Amino acid sequence: xxxxxxxxxxxxxxxAEAPRNSYCVFALGRRPSGNMIRPFARCRLPxxxxxxxxxxxxxxxxxxxxxxxxFSRERSFAAGxxxxxxxxQPANCALLIEGVAAQYRILSNGRRQITSILVPGDFVNLHSxxxxxxxxxxxxxxxxxxxxxxxxxxxxxxxxxTELGRILWMETLTEAAIQRESIVSMGRxxxxxxxxxxxxxxxxxxSMVGKAAGNSFQxxxxxxxxxxxxxxxxxxxxxxxxxxRSDGLLSWSNSVVSILNEYKLREIAEFDPSYLGFRQxxxxxxxxxxx
Amino acid sequence: xxxxxxxxxxxxxxxAEAPRNSYCVFALGRRPSGNMIRPFARCRLPxxxxxxxxxxxxxxxxxxxxxxxxFSRERSFAAGxxxxxxxxQPANCALLIEGVAAQYRILSNGRRQITSILVPGDFVNLHSxxxxxxxxxxxxxxxxxxxxxxxxxxxxxxxxxTELGRILWMETLTEAAIQRESIVSMGRxxxxxxxxxxxxxxxxxxSMVGKAAGNSFQxxxxxxxxxxxxxxxxxxxxxxxxxxRSDGLLSWSNSVVSILNEYKLREIAEFDPSYLGFRQxxxxxxxxxxx
DNA sequence: CGCTCTGTTGAGCCGCATCAACACCAGTGG
DNA sequence: CCACTGGTGTTGATGCGGCTCAACAGAGCG
Numbered sequence: 001x002x003x004x005x006x007x008x009x010x011x012x013x014x015x016a017e018a019p020r021n022s023y024c025v026f027a028l029g030r031r032p033s034g035n036m037i038r039p040f041a042r043c044r045l046p047x048x049x050x051x052x053x054x055x056x057x058x059x060x061x062x063x064x065x066x067x068x069x070x071f072s073r074e075r076s077f078a079a080g081x082x083x084x085x086x087x088x089q090p091a092n093c094a095l096l097i098e099g100v101a102a103q104y105r106i107l108s109n110g111r112r113q114i115t116s117i118l119v120p121g122d123f124v125n126l127h128s129x130x131x132x133x134x135x136x137x138x139x140x141x142x143x144x145x146x147x148x149x150x151x152x153x154x155x156x157x158x159x160x161x162t163e164l165g166r167i168l169w170m171e172t173l174t175e176a177a178i179q180r181e182s183i184v185s186m187g188r189x190x191x192x193x194x195x196x197x198x199x200x201x202x203x204x205x206x207s208m209v210g211k212a213a214g215n216s217f218q219x220x221x222x223x224x225x226x227x228x229x230x231x232x233x234x235x236x237x238x239x240x241x242x243x244x245r246s247d248g249l250l251s252w253s254n255s256v257v258s259i260l261n262e263y264k265l266r267e268i269a270e271f272d273p274s275y276l277g278f279r280q281x282x283x284x285x286x287x288x289x290x291x
Numbered sequence: 292x293x294x295x296x297x298x299x300x301x302x303x304x305x306x307a308e309a310p311r312n313s314y315c316v317f318a319l320g321r322r323p324s325g326n327m328i329r330p331f332a333r334c335r336l337p338x339x340x341x342x343x344x345x346x347x348x349x350x351x352x353x354x355x356x357x358x359x360x361x362f363s364r365e366r367s368f369a370a371g372x373x374x375x376x377x378x379x380q381p382a383n384c385a386l387l388i389e390g391v392a393a394q395y396r397i398l399s400n401g402r403r404q405i406t407s408i409l410v411p412g413d414f415v416n417l418h419s420x421x422x423x424x425x426x427x428x429x430x431x432x433x434x435x436x437x438x439x440x441x442x443x444x445x446x447x448x449x450x451x452x453t454e455l456g457r458i459l460w461m462e463t464l465t466e467a468a469i470q471r472e473s474i475v476s477m478g479r480x481x482x483x484x485x486x487x488x489x490x491x492x493x494x495x496x497x498s499m500v501g502k503a504a505g506n507s508f509q510x511x512x513x514x515x516x517x518x519x520x521x522x523x524x525x526x527x528x529x530x531x532x533x534x535x536r537s538d539g540l541l542s543w544s545n546s547v548v549s550i551l552n553e554y555k556l557r558e559i560a561e562f563d564p565s566y567l568g569f570r571q572x573x574x575x576x577x578x579x580x581x582x
Numbered sequence: 583c584g585c586t587c588t589g590t591t592g593a594g595c596c597g598c599a600t601c602a603a604c605a606c607c608a609g610t611g612g
Numbered sequence: 613c614c615a616c617t618g619g620t621g622t623t624g625a626t627g628c629g630g631c632t633c634a635a636c637a638g639a640g641c642g
């Protein structure tokens with residue numbers, strides 16, 4: 001049913017072939033390989049989101065029900081397709097429930113910067129629901145499944161429930177916190193620290209929505225994607241991963257990351273997960289699904 | 292009345308003396324010098340914020356009145372003092388109406404990264420009103436004046452008006468958009484482009500709240516602050532400024548930036564102001580106060 | 583007066599980019 | 613069956629952008 005072999009835009013070192021001066025959110029995608037590990041349960045309805053709310057002690061039952069009602073239709077996107085396009089005025093709001101996506105921007109020299117990675121439980125286009133227009137595009141890196149709500153219904157629900165607004169506003173605040181942390185990494189961490197922080201954060205986020213298997217989780221990024229997320233070159237990312245592997249910090253193959261020495265990794269990253277806003281703190285080395 | 296000579300934390304290349312692993316928002320401050328230019332009208336009440344709303348066609352009169360009522364008390368902060376502290380649970384919400392502030396983070400090696408600059412019309416601690424705890428601190432770079440609202444009253448106003456929530460949520464969305472743009476700059480722009488973008492953005496934001504005088508505006512950052520905002524070294528920032536000056540792009544002295552060749556500057560920056568969310572677009576080279 | 587903060591410039595070096603080549607794999611078409 | 617292609621990962625060689633260290637000048641302040 002889904003085309004997995006859709007040619008993906010070359011992300012790093014792309015010079016001439018891609019749209020310019022635009023933000024994008026894209027589903028990061030790669031072809032399934034024969035021995036690809038998919039150990040994670042499918043996420044039905046917005047359980048990923050609700051797990052996040054729970055971890056934050058954030059949402060009451062009423063809001064959870066409201067969200068369930070609003071986001072009732074499901075859509076799928078093949079890897080390499082756009083979940084959202086910059087400057088469009090989408091007719092519905094999407095909540096990612098499976099897969100990994102990335103919002104990005106391309107400059108006129110063809111260089112690309114991924115500004116954020118979306119995992120299940122994240123909203124794709126809250127911005128456009130409030131401001132009216134997509135500020136970037138989103139690409140599916142993986143095969144992505146989303147739940148959609150009609151923009152009209154969504155907006156009217158917002159104007160009837162201050163609680164719903166507060167909860168979703170909190171999502172935006174967390175997104176901003178994540179981006180701040182990313183700015184810190186880019187500006188003042190070493191390349192290795194930046195990479196370590198990136199991985200720690202994604203592990204934490206994926207764990208919190210019940211999508212990690214202990215210290216392993218699925219992360220369908222190519223090294224090229226990773227380079228564009230970190231603001232480094234592909235070659236350098238390759239070498240960083242090599243040193244991490246040889247230092248016994250992690251393994252990464254077939255889109256599955258396994259953190260082998262979480263303590264050390266966090267130390268290198270100076271990772272402090274409090275900015276993610278989870279009250280329920282995951283002990284390093286112990287994932288929720290084990291607890 | 293105000294102490295201007297408060298020793299400021301050394302921002303760049305600070306090695307050992309500063310608090311660690313913490314976000315901060317600080318009022319960026321510098322001493323007033325004899326010939327310091329202060330050509331800008333003082334901002335009474337939340338006029339800066341209201342100008343912003345107007346530029347976005349965002350807020351109705353009811354909300355504007357509500358905000359005026361809520362933010363009725365005024366406080367001042369000397370340059371170098373904290374407007375907000377990480378991990379605190381502030382008892383009120385602050386809206387900056389004069390001065391410039393910065394939120395930042397310090398890593399264990401003593402390096403500092405400024406994650407965002409606040410100008411009049413920006414809220415200091417919306418995050419903590421919703422999430423409950425400051426995610427960073429804010430330092431006054433300048434002498435800062437803020438209007439404050441009681442957290443209790445603020446929260447109850449939020450739970451009574453979905454419109455108020457929507458408007459303030461929009462502020463957070465814009466903040467996130469600004470940070471995304473900063474990530475793009477850090478990752479994929481040249482250092483010169485990054486600096487150019489930084490200046491274009493601040494000029495735009497300051498203009499939109501009526502605080503610029505044509506192509507000049509007050510920007511009380513030291514080169515050290517600037518380095519920490521851009522993620523560069525002080526020395527390199529100094530050299531970038533030198534080339535910009537000698538290329539006739541801008542002048543910058545006594546905390547006043549004058550953009551001399553806005554077209555060229557925007558070109559270098561690949562600056563597209565649409566992410567700031569202003570419907571009412573300022574023509575390059577023409578400021579509102581002139582129109 | 584000395585002290586601190588800021589801005590400025592030079593010298594030297596390193597982290598990371600760039601360029602290039604090659605290996606591997608999955609598809610694809612003859 | 614094969615050659616061929618495009619995406620990805622890997623490694624070496626080389627060079628540059630920006631960092632680090634260091635020194636000095638000017639301004640404001642105690």
